Amino acid sequence: MSSHHIVRDDQEPALIIANGAACNPELLGQLLEWSPIVVVLDSAIERVIALGIKVDVLLGDFDRDFDANYYKEIQYPIEIVHTPDQNKTDLEKAFDYLIERNIPAVNVVWATGRRADHTITNLTNIVRYRDLLKIVILDDHSKVFLLPPKFEKWYPKNTPISLIPIGHVSGIHSENLFYPLQGDSLTIGYRTGSSNHVAEDGIVRIEHENGDLLLMECMD
Template identity: 70%
Template sequence: MSSHHIVREKQEPALIIANGEACSFELLGQLLEWSPFIVVLDNAIHRVIELGIKVDVLLGDFDHNINLTEIEQNQYPIEIIHAPDQEKTDLEKAFDLLITRGFPAVNVVWATGRRADHSITNMTNIVRYKSKLHIVLIDDYSVIYPLLPSPAVFEKWYSKGTPVSLIPVGSAVGIRTENLLYGLDNEELTLGYRAGNSNEAASDGVVRITYESGDLLLMECHD
């Protein structure tokens, strides 16, 4: 895959391809069109090569059989980064790499589906990076990203009825919303006890969300 667009590094989000459930080829192609820097995690490289995608970085602990020489020849030039730290997931290591290199934003695909433990870890761990890197997890059914607490204000235009779910990671306190069907006014959400799933835009227009402290994910999901 190649892009005919002029895409400048660090002016568009980087792209991380993890090793979970694949998204549609159409969605992946749309993201690749605007991605100046592509990082693939560990054994996902074999699936990426099968799709004919050229990448910039292969990163992982490489604790499974992987022929790096063959991959280097197939993807030349490619930067191969061995990251053996077992205290972090490969996805977290990729976030660290992008932060170190000055990228402000990244889209992530193939990070959900397949193993449930990997999916929930990937979805919740992104809150740790919310002040350093704008992260968006994307699959065929969902767009997921963390919101920053006050004084930041989330504002986005939605058409009436668009699903908008607010999912706390731990607890999120002092949540206020405008233009959601089920509004929140200085309320608290706690994972496992009270979440804000299956809300929706009350009318065509801007939805506004603020919260005082904690960690809060916004999920735009569809069937």
């Protein structure tokens, strides 16, 4: 595990480390290497320190015994941001912090697994940041992000892709998916676009007219 990231360019995605299930050290190392700023939620700090990771920002409500001087000493220099607002999760507060710093994009790890309520909340809450921050949530099995109205990307044949609506999404059209969508609607709890896959090597195009649609690139 690299002890510190090397890139200092705010055009690169920042990295948030939450407190869900840990990802593969190789994935974490790759993200650390290219992140201009590493933000750790307070509940995960001891796990992160144990991996030898240099932290830029420690953020949270610190609703437990907390010694700021201890972390300032072992992680110098570090910014400690107290965010006591109980109406938002620590992950949302981290998003707000990055927006205030004018950082345009962020990768998030350790945001899934462990507690199902945290996983669902973390995945669905990214829709409120649609126009403010480009968010990608990654773990060992998936890469999740919110789709713009028109999306295209090259994928190899048979790449598993799931389309998950947050609420109701209408007017969905796709090209180069094995199960095509042609003006379809998806509604969470009733019909989703899970377990689709890429038909042939090449560009996948997905458009939707209304609603919030998550794309999950899955790795079995």
